[in-house]
Amino acid sequence: MNPIDRIRGGLVVSVQAYPGEPMRHPDTMRRVAESAVRGGAAGIRAQGIDDLRAMRPVIDLPLMGLWKDGDSGVFITPTVIHAVEVARTGCEIVAVDGTRRPRPDGSSLAETVAAVHREGALLMADCATLADGVAAAEVGADLIGTTLSGYTPDSPRTPGPDLDLVAALVRELGLPVVAEGRIHTPDQAGAALDAGAHAVVVGTAITHPATITSWFVDATRVRP
Numbered sequence: 275m276n277p278i279d280r281i282r283g284g285l286v287v288s289v290q291a292y293p294g295e296p297m298r299h300p301d302t303m304r305r306v307a308e309s310a311v312r313g314g315a316a317g318i319r320a321q322g323i324d325d326l327r328a329m330r331p332v333i334d335l336p337l338m339g340l341w342k343d344g345d346s347g348v349f350i351t352p353t354v355i356h357a358v359e360v361a362r363t364g365c366e367i368v369a370v371d372g373t374r375r376p377r378p379d380g381s382s383l384a385e386t387v388a389a390v391h392r393e394g395a396l397l398m399a400d401c402a403t404l405a406d407g408v409a410a411a412e413v414g415a416d417l418i419g420t421t422l423s424g425y426t427p428d429s430p431r432t433p434g435p436d437l438d439l440v441a442a443l444v445r446e447l448g449l450p451v452v453a454e455g456r457i458h459t460p461d462q463a464g465a466a467l468d469a470g471a472h473a474v475v476v477g478t479a480i481t482h483p484a485t486i487t488s489w490f491v492d493a494t495r496v497r498p
């Protein structure tokens with residue numbers, strides 16, 4: 275079955291630790307990914323060549339790989355070289371910045387799509403707006419994600435997931451739309467599928483203990 279069909283209606287768990295964090299280690303990330311598989315994940319999203327190489331031999335599900343370089347502007351698999359390196363770890367899906375912002379290597383999204391396809395992988399365009407999604411679909415992206423909604427100057431950050439964007443992309447495009455970003459509860463994941471999402475990506479609420487802890491700490495502060 276192709277990777278798009280394998281994640282249909284399913285949960286893709288994003289397994290990432292940020293620079294300087296205690297869990298930022300390929301073996302740790304691999305163990306977290308294996309735990310997500312035990313819980314029933316349909317796919318794994320992961321960051322960085324070392325983490326992807328650690329996971330590939332033990333994860334039989336579709337891997338949605340990316341390479342974050344930097345933390346502002348275009349930083350999710352920002353160049354053709356990054357995208358090709360991610361594909362060469364054996365990921366079925368390469369996730370790249372799918373916004374219309376200029377890319378650091380001056381390439382177009384179309385060139386990145388072509389390079390990823392030459393490697394035999396599919397490309398997911400991480401978008402922020404409907405216009406991004408339409409443009410990414412036009413140049414051959416295979417999946418459109420709402421990943422960057424709320425993280426660019428032209429996309430206000432909604433408190434929860436941007437389900438309006440999910441619905442708009444589903445309405446406008448004939449492509450699988452992946453709901454991603456700030457999905458923090460099972461109800462929100464279900465609502466994303468109800469809005470027409472092909473699959474749902476959840477990261478922080480499953481795999482980022484520092485943030486989850488802070489939610490509980492905030493809720494348990496001593497009341498005045």
Ligand SMILES: CC(=O)N[C@H](C=O)[C@@H](O)[C@H](O)[C@H](O)COP(=O)(O)O
Pocket residue numbers: 288290340350421422425454455456457475476477478479
């Ligand atoms: C904006 C950006 O850099 N997003 C990244 C993309 O891979 C990750 O940091 C997120 O954790 C991921 O998108 C899942 O989202 P959430 O953790 O909200 O469930």
